[in-house]
Amino acid sequence: MENLRTKAAAPAWVSAVWNQDLHPRAAVFGWRLSHGVLPTDHMTEVLYVFNQSWSGFPTIELLFSWWRRKTKAVPLSKAWGALLIVCCKNIWWERNRQRHENLRRSPSEVATLCFKEVGDCSRAKGVQVRTVQDLTLAQLMLKVPAARPPIKRIIEVKWKLPPHGWWKLNIDGSSLGNPSAIGAGGIFRDHLGAVLRCFSEYQGVGSSYMAELEAFFAGVKHAREIGVEKLWIECDSEAVVSAILSCKIPWSLMHKWGNTSTFLNSIQWRITHCYREANSAADALATQAAKRKITSCWSVPPLFIKQTMYWEALQWPFYRFT
Template sequence: MEDLFDWWKRKAKTLTFSKVWLYGVALIPYFVWMERNARCHNSAAKQYKQCFAMVKGEICMFSSVHLGHPLSISDLLCARRLGIPRVVCKHREIIEVFWCPPFPGWVKLNIDGCSFGNPGKAGVRGIFRNERTKSILNFRKFVDIKTNFEAKFLAIMAGLEQAKDHGFQNLWIECDSATVVILQSKSLIPWFIQQRWRGILPFMNSINWKVSHCFREANTVADFLAKSATRLEISSLVAAWARSVFMDMDMDAAQHPRYRFP
């Protein structure tokens, strides 16, 4: 019994209706005991549906309202079956997401890295665009077996090396990983890429650059490049864009919003 109660309490921490679950640990044994006594001493027996209705009635008396995180459909149906009234949830906020062109005279680099398996086969990619939103350079590389975190840092490093080779002096780097952006902006470079970072550091100190975070919805072109590098295990420029990527680039150029549903 002690193990059962410990498990019941631990389980409550992972459930949406934790109070209902905790009420059950007392109410269910209580009604089972009451029904047993009625059958033994009074020769009276209720059907299990009646017993369950009594348990639900008691739960409803205590659980008069639910406030908190958004409920899933299954949670909402559970609340309806248990008779918990006035279920109040936080509304989901829909976010408009835009890709922003760089300042005049700047080049914007959108990068991404992905790993199929984390760790697994990984690819990095990036696309450089100018203030007129035109693509001036792209790259994609297969980087063997890596984690997602490693792939995204390798994508930044590959982009910086491309920027150095082409002599870009004003560079805006954009990535959809907040962790990578924070570490890069503070020069907290992971050990596995320290050597390459030291090699590129003189170039970084000689140019104007910044790094910022964006939502994945604003990074669709770079996402396509990385997944194609990973899936095909290739390292090459993209000579012919897929029609869907052309549409994404046109949406970026036209400042057309995409929508994010947190």
């Protein structure tokens, strides 16, 4: 049963063969090549078209594996991803021309056909150009246009003051890995933006989701200590907000949820989602705890978040690009 649950790694040929930029006929050829079912006496016979002996990879699988690693380090990697199959296909066709039609092309002519086919595959969509080298290869070698970058939407984001008589708690969790050291951070502010308490707590080792949940429980614990009666909690994790509102808490934290829900039921409270840009100060507190593995509490903002909190209190905008 364990073997059934374990997802096997995809073979190296999958990404090269099932490439959206390949013509379906070329993709089928690639599948036959990767499975060793081309109608020839031996796979390496194809290279004798150019009087070359095979001295490279002992198996096709290793060839595909090398090519997959190689495309990650070259310009226009998406366009070059189709080149392996295209090259093998054109060499195969040249072998058939020589054997069955007694026609012959030079190696440079076959190479030109390969570049032309890769260019034709990429021409319809264009290629993503990120560097001058990318642009040079696209225009001079492949002769394909640069794809238009997606238009980003700009959203103005502001931290919002709570209503009069309410305290607002911004919380965030930070994980240096998944899993790794995690920290929780939070800030209590009133309707004028004045700070009542900031906390930064190291929570051990866990995932980023657990870090966000631990920040919630830590924040409610501080709210109980302060004696808050009207609490607005704001978090930049939609998953955590959804889990709290639906009471779907991981079983490992159910003991904390029991005590927390009892307190929340005795006060007025709500929890909402905010964008990360409006939660920068809480994020800095959580990251501080995860990196330094310490727990701290302040009645005034610490120096490393003072500028951010000043910006938020004035309700000056941050900008989010989506």
